[in-house]
Amino acid sequence: MKHLSRVVIAMALTVTGLATAQNSQEQDSTKAKKLDEVLVKAVRVNAKSPITHSNLSKEEIAKRNIGQDLPMLLNFLPSVVTSSDAGAGIGYTALRVRGVSSQSTNVTINGIPYTDAESLGAFWVNLGDFSSSIENLQVQRGVGTSTNGSGAFGASINILTDAASQEASGEISNSFGSFNSRKHTVKFSTGLMNEHFEIAGRLSNIASDGYVDRASTDLKSYFLQGTYVDDNTLIKAITFGGSEVTYQSWNGIDEDMLRDDRTYNTAGEYEDENGNVQFYDNEVDDYKQDHYQLHWNQRFNNNWSTNIGLNYTYGRGFFEQFKEDEDFATYGLDPLVVDGQPLEETDLIRRRWLDNDFYVLNASVNYKNNEIDVTSGISASHYDGDHFGEVIWARFASQSNIRDRYYDGNALKNDLSVFSKATYKLNDRFQLYGDVQVRNVNYKTSGINSDLSEFLVDENFTFFNPKAGVTYKYDDTNDLYFSYARANREPNRNDFESNPDVKPEQLNDFELGWRHKKGNFTFNANTYFMLYNEQLVLSGELNDVGAPLRTNSGKSYRLGIELEAVVPVTKQLTLQPNIALSSNKNDETVRSFDGELQNLGSTDIAFSPSVVAANAIVYQPIKNFQVSLLSKFVGDQFMSNTEADASKLDSFFTNDINLVYTIKPKSIFKTVVFTGLVNNIFNEKYENNGYYFTYDDDFSNPGTISTVEGNGFYPQAGTNFLLGATLIF
Template identity: 60%
Template sequence: MKRIILPIAISLVYLNVSAQEKVQDTTKTEKLEEVFIKSVRVEADSPITHSNLSKEQLEKRNLGQDIPYMLNYLPSVVTTSDAGAGVGYTYIRVRGSDASRVNVTLNGIPFNDAESQGTFFVNLPDFTSSVESLQLQRGVGTSTNGSGAFGASLNLLTDGVSEEAYGQIANSFGSYNTRRHNVKFSTGLLQDKIEVAGRLSTIQSDGYIDRATSDLKSYYLQGAYVERNTLIKFITFGGREETYQAYFGIDAETLATDRTFNPAGQFTDDDGNIQFYDNEVDNYAQDHYQLLWNQKFNNNWSSNISLNYTYGRGYFEQFKEDEDFETYGEDPIVIDGETISETDLIRRRWLDNDFYAVNGNINFKDNSWDISSGVFFSSYKGDHFGEILYTEFPIGFDYKDRYYFGTGDKSEVSVFGKATYRFNEQWSFFGDLQGRFVNYETAGTTSDLITLNEDETYSFFNPKAGASFQLNDANQFYASYGRAHREPRRSDFEQGIFKAEKLDDFELGWRYASENIQLNTNGFYMDYTDQLVLTGAIDDVGAPIRATSGSSYRLGLEVDASITLSEKITVRPNIALSSNKNRDFFFQRDGVLTNLGNTNISYSPEIVAGNILEYRPLPNLQLALLSKYVGEQFLGNIDAESSKLEDYFINDFNVFYEVRKIPFVDSIIFTALVNNIFNVEYVSNGYFFTFDDDFSTPGTVTTIEGAGYYPQATTNFLVGATVKF
């Protein structure tokens, strides 16, 4: 690996060899922990649009909700939850791009599923409790590992090494029978060199939506070896989740009369009564193993090598009523002279996958240059198969017989080199070159018994460049350009889509900082070619369906600030205004292919705004009012009135109180979060579909439209206490 990494680094620095001879006593000494994410994060003054959250900021609202909800008040972020209250399956959109287009890394290792490209934090419940810090980069951002960022990239750094031993017990309770319990510990540095730390967590909730229960368990364990210039960590973490599904949503009539209704698992018994299958659940486990080695050679040079293995496996179980034999590749049968072609049955759809990754980076830094280069390799192997557990009539399957089986093998190699050159105290320049080489093979059959045998190779070149200008101590300006490519995912292959997407992202920003005001303003123009937009429709397991939109763009302005009004009051507002359009979008309506002109991109509100108003009456007491407004958006791409999702404005109230100087403990933290304090009945997500009716009136084709909605919780609360030893 060194034969690959070192030439890249040398080729980037040879023009500035003399820089190594400069006086080093003003060079900042970087923390070894930061080297883990050096290759994927940017500095505060870089020409990349970004936001940071620290462990202390996350702690104030960490009561068991998933990581997307921790990001809810950052610019351009929209969150939603199947169960309605932030526990279980939760989702994030940034600048209108869904979670499959947000590149997520954990200690620099990709977290997005290689095939679906999705991010499922339900598989890592209570992971916030083990996050040291995170950075959300909006737009293309800097080069990262894994599938390219088409809306944002999110990188998380897990717990740092603690020099002192500690213990911690946290418990929280709330609406819908929600409860979270965890324990954390660290041995501190034993003999000033070795630390062992860990966490165990369990979260349970009945959910706001009927039967949308969650039973979540997770763990985190790390062993660290530290010397002055060396940090080696072995980390293992993972989770087990069992959630009753709530992915169907409800129609407008049900939304008005019974907004918590959940049709998942519904069937009619022999007496004609509506029943619900008890085990209509998603059951999945995921385990991660990481070996991380950071080495600092001197004040200029440092390196990082990471090894990763992730094992995921689990199933989704369904009761299916009156299923056609043909759906399972079987012929009708005859019983007592009667032809039987339908049956009730119970099935499971399985995923079983292995993900291996190797990542190596080297960094050089002095007073003028900050240069990083690296290489990344990953290999994913996934099995997809379905089992039959029960059939009302014999259709040729015994218990746990497989009715389909398919494989997906994906490998990736990427190399990058990036450099920041500080020309003087005012000007700095940034350059970033990345090559990604992806091969993806599928074989076997899909869950619809369609043969899928594909072998596609993609080669991407992703250049990025930017400049920052420090006008004075208070004002900084920046501009950047970045290109990204993204390969299709497995479900796109099933739709016959093999063409990769391309994005050119232009960012222009102004940062202002004074004693009481920090202001970030940036404009962006994201120009897409062959963007895979969500059609609004979902498949039979709730996964969104995509289609190529041709040419499209996002043009917007984001502003966020932190304003200190007094020693006790701080305001943190943000707003994102955007226009998100498909150019010359074609749609077949009533049997006629029509150019609709420029249409709105699905799930892309033109206004997203947030605010945090903090009041600190005492040094150890903080009260906060958190507000979020999301403008109206379309669930499809044809601007149909029936696909419009109404805007909403919600407010949460947060209390954080820490009691210190207590016998036998370091402190006790009391936290409370009241969500949606004004009891707004709102919907943050939905789906939209169309189909052509060519049978009601022979010879006439009529396009029928329909929509479904995912209602979110009305007023609800979470309260908790954390005891630190």
């Protein structure tokens, strides 16, 4: 819409290390996959690094990939808590890691920042069925390694998309389930043609009516890539994106409604002329996002390789609302006189628009030998986003014209970082890790925001983020590691809107861990101490478009221990438990209540449960059939930093059953996979997210101020299911 030249500008050139030429197609395929891994080398760590992390492979993702969003597929990793506005894991979903919100989680796709530059959030709803195009991903907890884009204060999620395939293939996948949920996916690959070229792609549609009333979702997405590979070169041109139309369910419901009608949705609610409650049928979020990347990996010799990358992302869309009895003045309109009577209000339908462009350049160089592995790089990005509102219908239109903008603003953000990280093998026992990043961020806004007030920000931040660690190999089965990492992060747009004096946040992260692996048995234990200054913690409140608000909390900390294991009980039975125990505290919390300031002392940080546990009991009686019982426990948590009773989210314990049955027919299809997922088999009634707010009421008793508390909850679905079949040929 903005510039005609929005066509594929995205390049991400990357260079790798690979051994000498191999002649067979099978070896060429392996070669391509190794080169693919270099796309994420600059933002990932290996198994021996002193960074706490978890890996998830394509095969592990596929077992439950039958319609739900990616956060739901990460639900059983350590310290992860997920949420779903619609209650069924499709549509607007999010995750928190170690209690830290999604606005503090960095997400990259092939090393390119996906986290929105302005809101600092990752909106998975814009990438429907993206899980079907993931080769593997890594979740780093805590600060992690230096990454591209905004810093990580709870986790980094580094995604690698599909690797080049050796053989031509096709895939048709369909699933159906509760709440009229369905997923339809078509994939193809030409395989490596002439041992060098491959074209692959995917088209998907996911739809659901949602557990909550009218919380419908319609997600359409695509993924297309062309690959060239030879002995030392990998070039990949990738475009992916999607469109989403989601009926909003971000209002939640209060405690009374939670008891009486858990699925009630107030979004779109209004009264007609006869006083009857009606619901506007298009109270939707309608957004499209397209990404263009071109990756080029090149190896020069056994020691040197390089990586260069460009990306272009184009996003545009709106949130539509029916509003009753709105003041003309709110929209810059003049009052009317109708039948001799002044008229200052009207019913109307409005749209709040986003229209943005995001450009990224990544470049890095890698040197390695038997003792040292050094990567140095640079990442630069430019964001240009328009925010504006339109009234598309009004009962009384005053002097408005079609396409008039009742508010109009712009935001520009430039982000430049340079880093150098190295792993040095000191001897057979010790491996040292060092990482230094310098990042400069400039954020500038102009114009009017949605409440018709001038919104002017012009801030420049320079951050220095050092990291260091050591891994000690005790023996062939045991490693110990320790690391320290410093991180700084800028506020997002909502932070500046709610508090012009908001401060950037800082974090010192200390991690101490033990990794044990003997045969198929693994056990990982780590303890962390995350010491914050001016942490931007969730306040419990939402803004007028359902986005969570944050506030600086002064001094605060998160102290915890995470344990995870893979325990093979028999050849057929495996246990995969994990548990995270933590204390998450603001050193001091001061609030105003009933007109008086109260010092509450040390309080729990909002949305930070002290216990998060998961387990998978995996039983495989025969080679081609697997059944898993997946359990998740999340302890009590508060939605505010004041530990107010009205802000409490009760603990919950859910159990799912996942079945996978594979058939390899002798003709037509190579493989047929049947998948089943029954969520919440014991029909637990629970809420994993919500909000809390207060306001002052001085009307009932003039001269006094009484603080009124309010809350809202997002109820999650009871027992529900998804059944799918995948045909591969």
